[in-house]
Amino acid sequence: MLIAATQAFADKGYHATTTRDISSLAGMSPAAVYIHYRSKEDLLFQISLIGHELSLGVLDAVRETDPVERTARAVASFARWHAEFHTTARVVQYELGALSPEHHAEVVLLRRRIEARVRDMISAGVRSGAFDVPDVGGAVLAVLSLCIDVARWYRPDGRRTPEEIGELYADLVLRMLRPAGDEPGTVPSAPSPDL
Template structure:
């Protein structure tokens, strides 16, 4: 795929590597970049097609509407996040929470273009699509909450409001996508390590 001049193309392509055929994947990559740069409502299907190096009519061969493109981006992005948190390992609660926060914050930095769309354009989804994505978000929240709960049960975390703490941790990680720039001073791994340390300081007994 050499017809697009998207910044961070390799990372975007990695996010959508399971999407086939090639033209459908190119459309998603272009849409993610366009939505992140201009916002969903300011982006036209012509903008997306131009970034993908295809004709405007080609969009509708693979997607019924601009909203369906957004839904597919949201779906894959949330599924990727859930799979990431579900793969976290560690012998004890402190290690598992540390690994979870590092991975989640790091993902929002490394794939900031996609993450920005996934996290900040939910309001443009149809009611049906929003409900499907909302269920994935509940599962993501439950997974992160389980890491904190494990630490509370083991007596290594002091968290009076586990649900509130979970939302704070998720919000902290998600916000990385809003401000992160690849030319900044910290790499995604460094941001992940920093945020993991901050979260552990939040939940450990004072």
Template sequence: MSASTPAAPLLPDQPDARTRLARAAVEAFADRGFHGTTTRDISTAAGMSPAALYVHHRSKEELLYELSRLGHERVLEMVRESVARSEDPVEQLGTLVEDFVRDHAVVHTGARVINYELAALSEEHLAEIVAIRHDIDLVVRGVVDRGVAAGVFHTPDAHMTALAVLSLGIDVSRWFRDEGRWTPDEVAVHYRLLALRMVGADGGRIEP
């Protein structure tokens, strides 16, 4: 099993106004949902005046879009790096899933916002995010395709399997809690084994 990639923060640890607004927006959207959050909620939580948000963003929707774009581009880069660390499809898939799941556990609040508030985006902005998600899907599907071609994976539909793997990982952000029973590393290792079992690969045995 390869060394894990530590999850990078969704947002930089900086005190500037733009970052403070972004952090406040993530917490507010996660707590109240996009439509239940006002620009005043975000600005107040950031310790700024109600008009401050409009200095940096044209609208609440644009702020959500920028958070979504930043988060999805970050995940795309991460999965590409995960796959690049090996040429073995089994190791590639296992490492990718571990990194993806660990990341969605560590930054679960932000990941939950950028994955479950997409319906609030404008048609144009949603199309951009969907395109990045498609690229992420292509990375996973490529690994599964290579495993099938090499005879180490056994799945009748690589596309559906790739979507299922990603869906499982994304859902971690919905239920994971910092004070919960399992650590991000424990969840990541377990999901690695689940993914390998899904593709029928050796190394997917889960010990009791």
């Protein structure tokens, strides 16, 4: 049911999707939706929770202690996740406004945890002298925006694999954060950007 709802929301948008659309994709009757979920909005909430928890888990899985290597691996993994799971990520990121205030508040807590992970990585790099970032908050927003936006444009039949996108984005982020003249060097450079 969640997979069908995710696909329906991605295809038509939350507001244009009916429970009949979802049940049809799931191979069930329209009444079956309400056996498992209280409402269409509850389905969206469950998808949002799962998507945010999974993407947070991607960041939490990075264990490197060197701030440059940690940031490179985290960005590569986060961007790759948004490509591999672009349908879910698109729904999670772009249908957030359709959640009820209570559900929205729960998802915002997860989003703050994701933001905190990226802030911690960048701040560690600043403290170590590896990064030259006068506005850490602005850098956090830029990094998150860059990775999250992959879900909007990524196509499985495109020129780049999720792994190549991850490598490219890690390289771009390191170039953005490091002092002028420093060579990123920790992540192989990807081909010229023709996304």
